[in-house]
Amino acid sequence: MQIYPRKKTRQIKVGNVLIGGNAPVSVQSMTNTDTSDVEATINQIKILEKAGCEIVRVAVKDRELVVPFAEIKDSVSIPVIADIHFDHSIAIAVLEKGADAVRINPGNIGGKEKLKEVINVCREKKSAMRIGVNSGSIEKEILQKYGAPTAEAMVESALKSVEVCEEESFYNFKVSLKGSNVIETIKAYSKFSERCDYPVHIGITEAGTSVSGAIKSGAGLGILLYNGIGDTLRISLTSDPVNEVKAGYTLLRALGLRKIGVDVISCPTCSRREIDVEKVATEIENELVGCLVPLTVAVMGCVVNGPGEAKEADIGIAGGKGSGILFKRGVKIKKVRETDFVKELLAGVKELIEEKEGGKSV
Numbered sequence: 381m382q383i384y385p386r387k388k389t390r391q392i393k394v395g396n397v398l399i400g401g402n403a404p405v406s407v408q409s410m411t412n413t414d415t416s417d418v419e420a421t422i423n424q425i426k427i428l429e430k431a432g433c434e435i436v437r438v439a440v441k442d443r444e445l446v447v448p449f450a451e452i453k454d455s456v457s458i459p460v461i462a463d464i465h466f467d468h469s470i471a472i473a474v475l476e477k478g479a480d481a482v483r484i485n486p487g488n489i490g491g492k493e494k495l496k497e498v499i500n501v502c503r504e505k506k507s508a509m510r511i512g513v514n515s516g517s518i519e520k521e522i523l524q525k526y527g528a529p530t531a532e533a534m535v536e537s538a539l540k541s542v543e544v545c546e547e548e549s550f551y552n553f554k555v556s557l558k559g560s561n562v563i564e565t566i567k568a569y570s571k572f573s574e575r576c577d578y579p580v581h582i583g584i585t586e587a588g589t590s591v592s593g594a595i596k597s598g599a600g601l602g603i604l605l606y607n608g609i610g611d612t613l614r615i616s617l618t619s620d621p622v623n624e625v626k627a628g629y630t631l632l633r634a635l636g637l638r639k640i641g642v643d644v645i646s647c648p649t650c651s652r653r654e655i656d657v658e659k660v661a662t663e664i665e666n667e668l669v670g671c672l673v674p675l676t677v678a679v680m681g682c683v684v685n686g687p688g689e690a691k692e693a694d695i696g697i698a699g700g701k702g703s704g705i706l707f708k709r710g711v712k713i714k715k716v717r718e719t720d721f722v723k724e725l726l727a728g729v730k731e732l733i734e735e736k737e738g739g740k741s742v
């Protein structure tokens with residue numbers, strides 16, 4: 381696949397995760413539990429971590445949530461970013477409590493002096509910052525100048541905050557320029573990347589539910605990544621956040637940018653279909669969600685084209701009447717009863733993992 385070399389950006393650190401430079405493009409998600417429900421939020425983060433989430437963001441919408449946030453942060457092992465709007469003092473408070481980073485929105489944080497205060501605490505605590513420009517909340521004067529939340533407006537908003545960081549000699553930050561319009565978002569990130577070399581968090585905001593959100597994000601982020609832009613990403617979905625993580629890795633694998641996790645390929649089915657492909661593929665995907673070993677598992681509806689179409693897969697099933705053929709790297713291994721498909725595939729995956737060294741890969 382021809383893909384442009386990744387743009388060389390400055391490297392920053394969020395907790396123990398490197399972003400930018402030659403670090404792999406990291407996958408993020410955000411909790412959708414009530415942050416005041418500490419137990420539920422910790423549980424969700426642990427599930428996300430098991431699914432491969434590398435950095436998680438938690439909304440801290442008011443001061444009462446600073447203490448619950450600290451409890452959450454102290455109970456999980458992946459870096460936690462506090463998402464702050466409107467009140468810069470909350471950003472300072474969570475940084476004092478050990479937040480790995482704060483995401484602030486330059487459009488609503490209250491101006492340059494307040495941003496400087498947050499920067500200084502970030503520096504003191506060795507924490508990072510995300511300057512998170514959002515097309516829906518650009519500063520009034522910039523919006524008036526451009527008349528709409530265009531790509532240029534988003535870039536100007538971001539660069540204004542970047543200048544404040546530079547004035548303060550603070551460089552442990554990344555930038556996002558998220559819009560819900562895919563084309564404007566691509567333009568914004570492209571223009572920003574032409575202007576400077578700060579690492580970018582890429583995403584499409586308010587992308588939608590699983591199918592529409594994944595397609596919009598795949599289109600927008602796919603084009604950016606193909607052009608070498610993007611150091612960390614979140615696929616925003618109105619769905620279980622685990623699906624954001626799965627979608628993130630699927631996109632990175634599709635572009636050859638990460639070799640991590642199980643890629644379940646399945647045929648679209650047609651009238652030759654002999655087995656419930658969707659059910660088997662979904663079960664396998666759910667069973668292997670926490671497996672970070674790079675493997676391809678195929679579920680094919682029939683033996684006519686199945687093994688041939690999926691010969692690149694490490695292991696797979698090609699359906700027959702009430703049974704199927706288990707194949708490994710294109711070679712037939714044995715006949716399997718339909719009721720045993722999932723069990724046999726999982727056993728095969730276990731064997732393959734044992735054959736591979738290391739287990740976890742980037």
Ligand code: SF4
Pocket residue numbers: 647648649650651652653654680681682683684685686689
């Ligand atoms: Fe149809 Fe068989 Fe191809 Fe699936 S593998 S799409 S069932 S021909």
